[in-house]
Amino acid sequence: MASLSVAFKGENLSPLGFGAMGLSEFYGSGDEEEKLATLKLFIAEGGSPNQKCVIDTADCYGPYTNEILVGPFVQQNRDRVFLATKFSILRGPGGSWDGVRGDPEYVKEACEKSLERLGVDYIDLYYQHRVDPKTPIEETVRALKELQDAGKIRHIGLSECSADTLRRASKVAKIAAVQWEYSLFTTDIETNGVLDACKELGIALVAYSPLGRGMIGCDWKTESEIPVDDYRKYLPRFKGEAFVANMKLVTSLRELASKKGISANQLALKWVIDQEALPIPGTKRTKYLKDNLGSVNVEISKEEHAEIRKLLDTIEVEGQRYDESQMASVNA
Template identity: 50%
Template sequence: MGMSEFYDPKEMNDEESIRVIHRYLDFGGNFLDTADMYGVGRNEMLVGKAIAGRRNQVVVATKFANVRGPNGEFLGLRGDAQYVKECCDASLQRLKVDVIDLYYQHRVDPKTPIEETVGAMAELVKAGKVRYLGLSEASPATIRRAAKVHPIAALQTEYSLWTREAEAEVLPAVRELGIGFVAYSPLGRGFLAGQFKKFEDIPADDYRRINPRFQGENFQKNLDLVKKVEELARSKGCSSGQLALAWVLAQGDNIVPIPGTKRVKYLDDNMGATTVRLTPDELRQLDAILPVGAAAGERYQATSMKAIDRST
């Protein structure tokens, strides 16, 4: 996402982004996650360019549902059957692939029954355009309804040391149903990696400047929590980002974190997390530092929080 929009747009560089993707593949990584809304299609084209000639090395995931206007404006959500099929065809063209490995509904459309949406997605599977289906930020009730229409392979939801709400109901539900869990923003949009020491560290046109957790008193409160994570990381001989990713990896074999970066140095740091093993005592320490609900502020602005499916 950050390669094409939202995070420090002035630093976007497609050539460097492709180098990052290639380095990730050379490391042995194989899962690339994008969406049609990132850069209003631009990110899918970037991913398509990066995987040209290496398609057999990659599991490609993309998403639909967030409607964007010609100038990038957000126009709402759509999950109707016609839109599902139109979006899939457009994504296939931009990615320059014959089939999408994992196709997500990015946000649940409250105006369209999930049965209609997933039914249309299932038709894409039958047509050979999509291999597996996923949902993003869906509630347990919605997931259960969707799974009755067609098997759901993955649920993508924000999950990290400072966003642990999924532990209450969502994680138990997907485990019960045999659905994989894809954890986005596992580094708290860079905060848990220690990228920001003061508000002014956030670039002027960066989306995070309007994120509640980066504003006012919330910034300092969250920074104080991250400092404790950094102390534990130093004692363990790893970075705070590696510690945060190792924590997510330690929460279960069905959980796959997808840290995003557009710089090689951060990619290298992220990949180093795979060698970090946390002891039961260290896990208890992290639970004590950042229990559920510890982070100050909502994870999105009010308008974006309304797009989160909270049905019970």
């Protein structure tokens, strides 16, 4: 697996990114001014003065409004922001999920629309959000390479692809990054061949939902406390007996973090960073962002890493991370 500077040709990127998805939907409502203040704070403090802050969005978030929200912040701080966005997941009226497209015509069409919504001339990292089973990956990546050659995107990425798909894609063009759900709750990338392929091909790993979709730092004691407008209420890991079982891991991680005088979220994020991945946690509140940013300065000893691995080996995470329909598009 390549370091960020190698994968992105010398770009000096912040070790912690920001996932903007929750600013628009999925994780319940929130104060609009607080959301904007959180994004502004990340750009101001998300990295050292000579680092670019990584902001991750996608056309389908909102749907089709998250890029509009993020756009002005990027425009005003273009030299300070490393902008990543994604295409391929289709949303319909009322936010319905209408499949995936990766055909060349759509790749170029989606890119133009994202550039317009964001109000920028180029995208730093452009991902295929999910692999289109109807379009060979080679065709999709050739279209992305054409966008790269035209200066509309700087780097090509894939999300939740299989190791085989990644290798095929890499024969067409340089893949800079793979985005995958990776956290103390989700480590399947370590055993399904994708992480091995990233290491073999010199590809950076970007870890989304590095806090287990907020489970590690949540205040909920039971499933019933999750708001009805929160997407997590309907995910297998947050339902019924699975929720209760998964809190065992949360409790153990919190105990270890408490001994170090840090938050469980800081422990979890630094664990991901120590795996040489770039975590992109999201939040709608400045106080949580400040806590997340503090993870960069945390030190986890070799002995503590071993203790964490022992926890992962002995406490089994219950429930899939998505429902069956969504899992069908993972590792494709």
